[in-house]
Amino acid sequence: MKIGVLALQGAVIEHIRLLESAGVEAAAVKKTEQLEELDGLVLPGGESTTMRKLMDKYGFIDALRQFASEKKPIFGTCAGAILLADRIQGQDDAHLKLMDMKVERNAFGRQKDSFEAALPVAGVAPDYVAVFIRAPYIMEVGANAEVLAKYDDKIVLAREGQFLACAFHPELTEDNRLHKYFIDMVKEYRA
Amino acid sequence: MAEVGTSRVKRGMAEMQKGGVIMDVINAEQAKIAEAAGAVAVMALERVPSDIRAAGGVARMADLRIVEEVLSAVSIPVMAKCRIGHIVEARVLESLGVDYLDESEVLTPADEVFHLNKKDYTVPFVCGARDLGEALRRIGEGASMIRTKGEPGTGNIVEAVRHMRTMNSQIRKVQAMSYDELMAEAKNLGAPYELMEYVHKNGKLPVVNFAAGGVATPADAALMMELGAEGVFVGSGIFKSDNPEKFARAIVEATTHYQDYELIARVSKDLGAAMTGLEISKISPQDRMQERGW
Numbered sequence: 001m002k003i004g005v006l007a008l009q010g011a012v013i014e015h016i017r018l019l020e021s022a023g024v025e026a027a028a029v030k031k032t033e034q035l036e037e038l039d040g041l042v043l044p045g046g047e048s049t050t051m052r053k054l055m056d057k058y059g060f061i062d063a064l065r066q067f068a069s070e071k072k073p074i075f076g077t078c079a080g081a082i083l084l085a086d087r088i089q090g091q092d093d094a095h096l097k098l099m100d101m102k103v104e105r106n107a108f109g110r111q112k113d114s115f116e117a118a119l120p121v122a123g124v125a126p127d128y129v130a131v132f133i134r135a136p137y138i139m140e141v142g143a144n145a146e147v148l149a150k151y152d153d154k155i156v157l158a159r160e161g162q163f164l165a166c167a168f169h170p171e172l173t174e175d176n177r178l179h180k181y182f183i184d185m186v187k188e189y190r191a
Numbered sequence: 192m193a194e195v196g197t198s199r200v201k202r203g204m205a206e207m208q209k210g211g212v213i214m215d216v217i218n219a220e221q222a223k224i225a226e227a228a229g230a231v232a233v234m235a236l237e238r239v240p241s242d243i244r245a246a247g248g249v250a251r252m253a254d255l256r257i258v259e260e261v262l263s264a265v266s267i268p269v270m271a272k273c274r275i276g277h278i279v280e281a282r283v284l285e286s287l288g289v290d291y292l293d294e295s296e297v298l299t300p301a302d303e304v305f306h307l308n309k310k311d312y313t314v315p316f317v318c319g320a321r322d323l324g325e326a327l328r329r330i331g332e333g334a335s336m337i338r339t340k341g342e343p344g345t346g347n348i349v350e351a352v353r354h355m356r357t358m359n360s361q362i363r364k365v366q367a368m369s370y371d372e373l374m375a376e377a378k379n380l381g382a383p384y385e386l387m388e389y390v391h392k393n394g395k396l397p398v399v400n401f402a403a404g405g406v407a408t409p410a411d412a413a414l415m416m417e418l419g420a421e422g423v424f425v426g427s428g429i430f431k432s433d434n435p436e437k438f439a440r441a442i443v444e445a446t447t448h449y450q451d452y453e454l455i456a457r458v459s460k461d462l463g464a465a466m467t468g469l470e471i472s473k474i475s476p477q478d479r480m481q482e483r484g485w
Contacts, residue, residue: 008447009210009231030448045207046231047267053229053440054447079207105266111290112313114200115193133203134268134290172203 001186004029004038008054010046010079014171015179022176024183032063040073040186043080045133045169048105051079052095061096068098071189073162075182081165082136089139099163100142107154108135108167119168121149121157125177130156130168137167162189198335201315204268204291205336205399208232208422212412212443213401215239215426218257219264225429228439232268232291234424235261240297240344240480241427241466250298252280258287270317275484276302285314291336293317294329296483297343297426306484309333319403321354321481323361323390324380328485330398331383337396339420340481341404344427346468348405348414350481355402355418366394404481407432407465409445409458416449433463 005015007028019026019042029035041064043051055061068074076084082103083095089104108114111134119130130151138155141147149157149166156167157178164185170178194200211231216222222233237253238246252273262269268290273280275294280301284292294307296319309316310333319340320326326337339358341351365376365387377387389397402415403424412423423446425439432438441458448454476482 007210011206011209014206030451046209047207047211049226049267050211050229050231050443053227053443057444110288111204111268111315112285112288113195114204115195116197116200117193131199131203133200133207169203169207172199172206 001025001039001183001190002027002037003040003042003183003186004034005042005044006051006060006080008058008060009050010044011169011171012044015042015044015077018171018176018179019183022179022183032059035063035067038067038072039190040075040182041067042182043074043076043083045078045080045171048079048082048095051083055083055095064096065098068096068162071162073164073182073185073189074098075164077166077171078133078135078169081138081167084163084165085138099145099160099165101145101158101160101165102139103136104139105136106134107137108132110134117151119149119151119156121178124148124181125175128175128177129173130170131172132156132168133172135167138165159185196313201335202398204315205317208268208401209399210447211422212439212446213270213422213424214429214439215424216261216430219260221430221435222261222264222269224436225439226265226267228436229443230267230439231422232270233261233265234270234272234293234426235289236272239427239430241346241431242344243297244344244478252277252284252298255283255287258284258289262288272298274298275300276305276307278307281307281312285312289314291315291317294334295319296340296480300483306332309335317401319481319484320358322357322380323365324382325485326358326396326400327380327382327386327390330386330396334398336399336401338401338403338424341402341406342471342474343404343480344469345405345471345474346407346428346431346466347471348407348411349471351402351405351415352418354404354481355415355420358400359419362390362394362396365390406442407468409441409455412442413445413449413455416446422446427466431466433465437462438465
């Protein structure tokens with residue numbers, strides 16, 4: 001099994017390390033041709049506007065929609081969750097529009113409001129600590145989504161079929177339980 | 192319980208900027224151009240370094256109206272510069288909600304002995320460094336991100352290259368040392384011992400390291416990435432070029448794909464003239480910004 005991390009910008013190496021620590025092969029993805037050999041993909045934290053510009057330039061929007069249509073799982077963290085969302089608060093259009101949810105960018109505030117906090121993830125990581133940086137949250141999810149964690153009554157981790165989205169940065173911790181959860185999703189869809 | 196301003200939150204913010212370009216801007220209009228070109232953050236300033244150099248006199252924190260204007264113009268993070276050791280400029284910029292502060296040698300230092308105690312602030316700091324000792328001293332004071340200094344406002348990459356090569360060669364040396372040599376090397380570099388232990392064990396700084404000071408072309412940006420920078424700051428290089436939009440976009444692409452030479456060739460065509468460069472030997476030692484701070 002091989003899982004890619006979109007490497008146009010952001011916290012790429014951190015995701016690769018956590019995926020490898022969970023026992024799978026991981027690769028930084030800079031070109032659309034690399035998607036073919038992957039079983040799943042992580043969209044990392046970073047700046048979503050920067051990633052979007054580069055995705056447009058190199059044809060990643062169509063390539064990732066194709067990737068998703070092959071029932072391959074995608075895990076978006078922070079900026080990655082914004083890329084996955086079908087709707088973005090205050091914007092007329094969204095990016096990949098793969099996951100039925102509405103997100104609000106920087107919804108927890110600017111950097112001065114960035115925080116870390118205990119965040120129980122039911123059935124996956126009851127004693128999880130999450131790092132939120134200029135973080136978005138998920139305002140609403142579709143009927144087929146499962147809400148996996150909330151902070152301050154806001155949805156911060158949700159799954160819809162092959163898609164997993166979180167508002168925080170698992171890649172900034174040493175804790176690979178969410179990556180293991182995603183790897184299990186990839187196994188499920190490969191079977 | 193939520194905890195703000197932790198070292199993980201402050202360093203993590205810099206991790207999210209990796210592989211990106213942070214651009215100097217002097218108003219909302221430039222900030223929007225930078226954002227549209229794919230900058231990961233903007234640095235709000237009153238003047239870009241080459242104009243500071245030309246103007247002479249004392250360079251201070253930017254007019255706060257400019258900072259506010261930029262803060263409301265873009266959704267990407269906004270950074271601002273305070274003078275080295277200027278506690279109040281730093282606090283004032285923090286109170287405006289700036290996302291990152293640069294305790295910067297581009298401005299005239301307010302204190303020639305003491306840098307800020309950056310651990311005291313909720314806002315994270317980036318600081319310049321020419322070598323490993325300087326980087327670890329700043330990190331010891333609480334810097335959450337380092338940038339090699341280069342020589343700002345020159346459009347000449349030679350100093351940025353010197354500093355990045357020096358830093359990385361010193362890191363490799365410390366990594367290869369035996370444990371019992373670390374204290375003597377800590378003394379030699381003037382670096383906190385605990386951070387030397389970190390470098391020895393991990394072969395890298397404990398925070399993100401960008402390049403700055405002299406990047407003028409897409410190839411310059413890619414060169415700094417090749418030499419081990421995790422991203423680049425571009426000061427005068429964009430808005431002092433013939434075509435800022437094109438330069439900005441091309442530098443962003445070259446930073447992402449720094450080893451794709453065909454791509455760099457493609458984005459480097461028809462850009463117009465880069466900023467006018469300055470030969471380092473023509474700048475008298477007391478006018479070299481890199482000499483500020485220690």
